[in-house]
Amino acid sequence: xxxxxxxxxxxxxxxxxxxxxxxxxxxxMLERLDYVKLAPRRILDAGSGPAREARALAARYRGALIxxxxxxxxxxxxxxxxxxxxxSIPLCAxxxxxxxxxxxxxxxxxxxxxxxxxxPLEALKELHRVLAPGGLVMFSTLGxxxxxxxxxxxxxxxxxAFLDMHDIGDMLxxxxxxxxxxxxxxxxxxxxxxxALLADLRASGQxxxxxxRARGLAGGRFLKRLQERLPPRATFEVxxxxxxxxxxxxxxxEPVKTIGIFKRLP
Numbered sequence: 002x003x004x005x006x007x008x009x010x011x012x013x014x015x016x017x018x019x020x021x022x023x024x025x026x027x028x029x030m031l032e033r034l035d036y037v038k039l040a041p042r043r044i045l046d047a048g049s050g051p052a053r054e055a056r057a058l059a060a061r062y063r064g065a066l067i068x069x070x071x072x073x074x075x076x077x078x079x080x081x082x083x084x085x086x087x088x089s090i091p092l093c094a095x096x097x098x099x100x101x102x103x104x105x106x107x108x109x110x111x112x113x114x115x116x117x118x119x120x121p122l123e124a125l126k127e128l129h130r131v132l133a134p135g136g137l138v139m140f141s142t143l144g145x146x147x148x149x150x151x152x153x154x155x156x157x158x159x160x161x162a163f164l165d166m167h168d169i170g171d172m173l174x175x176x177x178x179x180x181x182x183x184x185x186x187x188x189x190x191x192x193x194x195x196x197a198l199l200a201d202l203r204a205s206g207q208x209x210x211x212x213x214r215a216r217g218l219a220g221g222r223f224l225k226r227l228q229e230r231l232p233p234r235a236t237f238e239v240x241x242x243x244x245x246x247x248x249x250x251x252x253x254x255e256p257v258k259t260i261g262i263f264k265r266l267p
Contacts, residue, residue, distance in 0.1 A: 004210040006072050012206030013075035019204035023113045026141050026239055027054045041065050041107035047096050048114020051079045070094050096124035101131045111140040116163050125176035132246040144185055144238030154230040166240045178244035185240045195231030
């Protein structure tokens, strides 16, 4: 996690221009919201990056309070002007440990962030905890066929492995969600060269942070060979999912309590 945070901190300025995949997937997720009857008052953008999707969600659900949470302070600061002018809260936090009160948000949105979390199940449990009864989680993440061209050219040990759609569906159930819906699609991006593909990954902060990665420099010879072998395209298996938090059971004679949105962490 520390290495991933450093990568995204360094990429905060270049991320908006290099994250074409994330922007495309976000647009497709927003289209899916057209079929969901939801009028959220509080929205959590989990793994918001520079809060690009927070803008779109604010335009769709006018008046809703949006909490933009990301583990990279640099990403959040890149859009601090917009965040200050709108009913929103920038929050620097890991998805596995959100400083937010339970039963608070009506919609938890997470675009292309879960594959950056070491323990996705813990993140899904946190999203379930902070959602209000009847709330919706909607997310996208990468599946196992992602970056197969890079994996072939560089070696499997140098590229992250990604979870299968069915495993993520099982995690939703284990986290307490009901009626999970999962699907996937393959997107292919083309580049002028293999070197341009690598530059895009670097500029968007998405280089290897595997715990077992080689810590020394690979050397110019390896990089030259990689650029020669790498085709000018990248395949991404995009996994989509959404699920609901079940409605709370009413307790007789229990007074209604109002709460703030923050939780004190030890």
